[in-house]
Amino acid sequence: MREFKPIGFILGLLGVFILAGTPVRGEVLFPDGSMIKQKCSACHKPDPQGNLDVLEHTRKSTEEWKAVVDRMVRLNSLPLENENFHPVIKELSDKLCLSPKEMEAVAYLNSDENSQYREIPKDKLEERIFTACVRCHTYGKIVSHKNTPEQWAEARNLHLGYYPTVIPQMREMDWAVESKDLIEPLAKLFPFDNPEWKTWMQNRKAVDLSGEWTVAGYQPGMGFYEGTYVIKADAAAGKDEYLINKELRYGNGKVLKSSGKGTLFSQFHLRYALSNADKSLTEGVFDLKAEDMAFQGKWWDVVQDKNVYGNESFAKAGSTAKILCAYPEALQTGKTHKVTLIGANLPGVKAADIVFSTPGLTVTKVTQTGATKLVCDVNVKADAGTGVVGVKVGTIAYDNAMKVYAKMDAIKVLPEIGRARVSCGPAYPAQGVQFVARGISAGPDGKVGTEDDIVLNPVDAKWSLAEEKTRENDDDLKYLTTSVANGLYTPITTYGPIPERVQKVEGVGLIKIVASYNKLESSSRLAVVPTDFIPQIK
Amino acid sequence: MKKKGLKAVNKRARKMEEKEVFGMADNIATSMPIGCTTIFDTGWETNPRAETPIGNCISSARDFTSCSGPCWWPAQTPDNITNWPDFQNQCRAMEKDWRNVNFVIKR
Numbered sequence: 001m002r003e004f005k006p007i008g009f010i011l012g013l014l015g016v017f018i019l020a021g022t023p024v025r026g027e028v029l030f031p032d033g034s035m036i037k038q039k040c041s042a043c044h045k046p047d048p049q050g051n052l053d054v055l056e057h058t059r060k061s062t063e064e065w066k067a068v069v070d071r072m073v074r075l076n077s078l079p080l081e082n083e084n085f086h087p088v089i090k091e092l093s094d095k096l097c098l099s100p101k102e103m104e105a106v107a108y109l110n111s112d113e114n115s116q117y118r119e120i121p122k123d124k125l126e127e128r129i130f131t132a133c134v135r136c137h138t139y140g141k142i143v144s145h146k147n148t149p150e151q152w153a154e155a156r157n158l159h160l161g162y163y164p165t166v167i168p169q170m171r172e173m174d175w176a177v178e179s180k181d182l183i184e185p186l187a188k189l190f191p192f193d194n195p196e197w198k199t200w201m202q203n204r205k206a207v208d209l210s211g212e213w214t215v216a217g218y219q220p221g222m223g224f225y226e227g228t229y230v231i232k233a234d235a236a237a238g239k240d241e242y243l244i245n246k247e248l249r250y251g252n253g254k255v256l257k258s259s260g261k262g263t264l265f266s267q268f269h270l271r272y273a274l275s276n277a278d279k280s281l282t283e284g285v286f287d288l289k290a291e292d293m294a295f296q297g298k299w300w301d302v303v304q305d306k307n308v309y310g311n312e313s314f315a316k317a318g319s320t321a322k323i324l325c326a327y328p329e330a331l332q333t334g335k336t337h338k339v340t341l342i343g344a345n346l347p348g349v350k351a352a353d354i355v356f357s358t359p360g361l362t363v364t365k366v367t368q369t370g371a372t373k374l375v376c377d378v379n380v381k382a383d384a385g386t387g388v389v390g391v392k393v394g395t396i397a398y399d400n401a402m403k404v405y406a407k408m409d410a411i412k413v414l415p416e417i418g419r420a421r422v423s424c425g426p427a428y429p430a431q432g433v434q435f436v437a438r439g440i441s442a443g444p445d446g447k448v449g450t451e452d453d454i455v456l457n458p459v460d461a462k463w464s465l466a467e468e469k470t471r472e473n474d475d476d477l478k479y480l481t482t483s484v485a486n487g488l489y490t491p492i493t494t495y496g497p498i499p500e501r502v503q504k505v506e507g508v509g510l511i512k513i514v515a516s517y518n519k520l521e522s523s524s525r526l527a528v529v530p531t532d533f534i535p536q537i538k
Numbered sequence: 539m540k541k542k543g544l545k546a547v548n549k550r551a552r553k554m555e556e557k558e559v560f561g562m563a564d565n566i567a568t569s570m571p572i573g574c575t576t577i578f579d580t581g582w583e584t585n586p587r588a589e590t591p592i593g594n595c596i597s598s599a600r601d602f603t604s605c606s607g608p609c610w611w612p613a614q615t616p617d618n619i620t621n622w623p624d625f626q627n628q629c630r631a632m633e634k635d636w637r638n639v640n641f642v643i644k645r
Contacts, residue, residue, distance in 0.1 A: 109572070119572055140572065419571045425636060425638055426640075427639065496636055527570070533641050
């Protein structure tokens with residue numbers, strides 16, 4: 001505490017002014033030398049405690065801080081040089097971030113591929129928020145913000161000021177009233193003051209990513225892969241900046257090498273941009289579970305005409321022994337299967353050391369061992385029973401490792417509805433959808449299409465397109481038809497009006513994609529839609 | 539899609555009440571992947587309407603300027619007041635200029 005003894009009226013007044021800009025108690029998030037204090041405090045004035053107005057009453061994901069600071073530059077004349085944009089986002093993300101648990105809820109939104117994720121409201125309140133907000137935004141965007149009640153009110157004011165037509169556009173409700181009524185529930189659902197976040201912040205430790213990491217993942221259309229990350233600190237670029245080399249080895253023998261740079265935000269949120277050996281560009285976003293030193297997240301191809309992406313985990317070599325991935329995902333009863341386990345710091349084991357949670361599965365032979373990979377033959381008895389099983393390698397447990405099934409009764413195409421986008425010039429390449437056909441086992445009730453269905457491994461299906469008739473003279477398929485290799489649909493149509501179509505409609509429509517495998521057939525709906533012109537608002 | 543207390547009075551309105559013509563579930567707003575524009579009835583995205591004209595934004599290029607200007611949909615098209623006051627410099631006639639537009643902000 002700084003002691004201040006006013007001598008007289010003038011000095012007293014002077015003291016008030018000095019105190020107004022000086023930290024006098026508690027932790028100051030952004031001290032005088034910080035980039036945020038220098039760049040933001042011209043408008044976001046510090047209070048007597050040195051806390052910056054507005055700014056320190058709100059927390060966001062790194063991705064939302066980017067959107068907000070970009071808006072400050074474009075619309076509020078923030079004089080921020082391009083080279084300082086990244087440091088500003090780093091500093092904001094470091095101090096006013098989400099906790100890993102909070103981030104987990106919105107992790108699906110942080111990647112930039114043509115995501116087929118579907119948000120479903122789970123109660124009445126979420127339905128109200130969906131109705132009022134999730135017509136222009138995703139629900140995830142709202143969940144990515146944690147504000148004080150006053151700042152939730154300001155978010156409403158921002159919309160009324162910047163986007164006043166929200167009132168007539170949302171005319172089937174009284175948006176001005178409904179959005180006001182939602183301030184309190186939003187402040188409770190997504191509060192700035194969250195004890196869980198505070199505790200995490202107090203216990204957060206700086207992490208060093210330098211070293212070798214084991215990676216295991218799944219790329220729809222390509223299957224499982226394993227590989228390594230070699231991460232080095234990029235001292236020249238600054239703290240939490242890294243040079244990354246990645247090598248992936250797929251089951252079909254393909255090897256993909258990439259290298260580039262990444263940044264660790266908030267000591268757990270890694271974003272990277274890599275150049276691949278085939279000249280394509282990959283970006284990735286991953287969140288760290290610090291106690292395990294293991295990341296989980298997603299990477300995607302930057303130019304999305306193929307919608308290539310992968311979900312993966314990677315763990316630091318030498319960290320706590322753990323299993324990251326086990327494949328194949330499903331084992332049929334009455335057969336012996338070759339099973340691969342990928343992990344970190346795995347012990348050398350014999351067949352007897354690998355035990356499944358059900359006695360019907362036994363390891364007959366270990367064919368490969370190593371610190372990161374273990375391959376073994378697993379015999380599944382005919383009467384092993386069906387369902388999810390876990391596995392233990394020595395003392396390392398891996399729950400929900402794989403599924404056991406008796407018979408493949410059907411196949412199913414996923415996602416159930418795919419949304420592709422037509423191309424619209426160089427700025428907007430086509431966005432495809434990677435469909436995957438998986439086997440389905442009917443489960444205990446013997447019926448397909450019920451909740452107890454067991455979803456099995458991907459099958460090598462034949463793909464075709466069919467009309468989904470939604471109106472008289474439905475001509476969508478005529479324009480949208482193209483070859484579908486390995487479940488990947490990439491629109492060949494563009495945003496350009498097609499003169500012979502009714503009303504010169506562009507190459508959009510709703511069709512079906514059909515997979516056939518061993519006399520089994522399944523289809524999904526495929527919506528080919530116009531361009532997402534404003535991808536930054538999602 | 540049928541609203542309580544409202545009765546269809548003509549052929550087209552009656553068709554709109556038939557669920558199957560949409561080819562979609564009732565909850566169209568939440569059955570689409572994230573990033574879809576759910577604000578338009580059945581979505582700008584697909585417009586699987588019963589009859590021609592198939593939708594309110596068909597073709598999209600035809601309505602593009604209206605959506606950016608007088609209707610002003612800032613999350614779907616470049617709005618002409620706040621974010622993209624000069625958007626028409628890129629597309630005086632969207633049906634011809636669509637190849638050249640770029641409203642992507644990525645940092």
